[in-house]
Amino acid sequence: MENTKKSSHFGSFSLLALAALMTLSALGSDPSAQAGWTAHAATGSSSMSAEEYEDSLTGASWVQSGHLYIHYLREDPNSYSLWSVWAWQKVPEDHAGQTFNWVRTDQSGAIADINLNATDFAGTTKLGFLIVLTSSQSSTSGMWTSDSGGDVYVTELPTHVRSDGTIHLFATQGNSLDYTFTYTGESVTDPYANDKGGDFVSKNNVNSSLTNVYSPAPTSQDFYQNVGVGYQIQVASYADSDGDGFGDLQGIIDKLSYIDSLNVDVIWLTPVQECESYHGY
Numbered sequence: 001m002e003n004t005k006k007s008s009h010f011g012s013f014s015l016l017a018l019a020a021l022m023t024l025s026a027l028g029s030d031p032s033a034q035a036g037w038t039a040h041a042a043t044g045s046s047s048m049s050a051e052e053y054e055d056s057l058t059g060a061s062w063v064q065s066g067h068l069y070i071h072y073l074r075e076d077p078n079s080y081s082l083w084s085v086w087a088w089q090k091v092p093e094d095h096a097g098q099t100f101n102w103v104r105t106d107q108s109g110a111i112a113d114i115n116l117n118a119t120d121f122a123g124t125t126k127l128g129f130l131i132v133l134t135s136s137q138s139s140t141s142g143m144w145t146s147d148s149g150g151d152v153y154v155t156e157l158p159t160h161v162r163s164d165g166t167i168h169l170f171a172t173q174g175n176s177l178d179y180t181f182t183y184t185g186e187s188v189t190d191p192y193a194n195d196k197g198g199d200f201v202s203k204n205n206v207n208s209s210l211t212n213v214y215s216p217a218p219t220s221q222d223f224y225q226n227v228g229v230g231y232q233i234q235v236a237s238y239a240d241s242d243g244d245g246f247g248d249l250q251g252i253i254d255k256l257s258y259i260d261s262l263n264v265d266v267i268w269l270t271p272v273q274e275c276e277s278y279h280g281y
Helices: 015-027 031-035 050-057 077-082 134-138 220-226 249-254 256-261
Strands: 067-073 083-091 098-100 102-106 109-115 126-133 152-154 167-172 230-233 266-269
Touching: 067 083, 067 126, 077 083, 077 102, 083 109, 083 134, 098 109, 126 134, 249 256
Parallel strands: 067 167, 230 266
Antiparallel strands: 067 109, 083 098, 083 126, 102 109, 126 152
C-alpha cells in the first residue's frame, strides 16, 4: 500500500499561512510525518464531535469505494509508527496475509487502507486482521505481538458498506477485538498507568515441592488422595465414526469400553464448538 504524501499550497504569506507553515515544520520531527502518512489534528479545538466526524467520512476526498479503512487509536500518538495491520481474506478463500501500513492519522487514530477490489480480497465476506507490533514479525521465536492477543475476524463484511461504498472499522488500544463500525469518539488512557507490577519480583527455577519453603495449598492433600485418573481427548483427531475425516462424539462413545479398560475415572474433552483454531479454544 503506497503511503500518502503530504502536500501543501501556500498563497500570500498571511498570518494564517504562516501558522500553517509552522505546523508543517513541526511535523518534520513527528514519527508519523517521517513514516510518510498524512497527519491531521487529533486533539484540541479542531477536533470534531463524534457525529460530525462520522458525517465527514461519507464522500471524503481521501476515501475510495470498495475500500476498508481500519482506524486504530492509541494512547501515545508517537507510537503508531511501531505498529501495522496484517490482514487476509478468510472467506470465501483463506488467503495469505499482507501488511498494511498507516496512510493517514486524524482524531480517530492511525488509518490503514485495504482495497477490497484487489485480487486477494475480492468477494471477501469474512476478513481476518491483526494490529501487530511490526518488529515482532521478524522474531526468531515465530510469535508476534498483537494488540488483540489473537486473530480478529470481521464477519458479514458486505453488510457494513456505507452509502459511498466504503467500510470503516474503529479499534482502540488493547480492545481491537471489540471493534465497531461507527466512530464514537472514544478516548484511550494508558492501560499501565496503575500497574503495580513493579512491586513484585519474579523468581526463576522455583521448586514448589519444597513444603518447608512453600506451604501446601489447603486442598492439596485432599486432591492428592482422592483424584482419579484423567484422560484428555482431542475430539477432532481421536475417533471418526462417520468417515468424514474428523473425530466426533460418537467416535468417543464407541471407544468407551477401551477407555474404561485403562482404569480412567474422568474424561476431559477439548472444546467441540465451531472455532477458528484447530483445538477449539
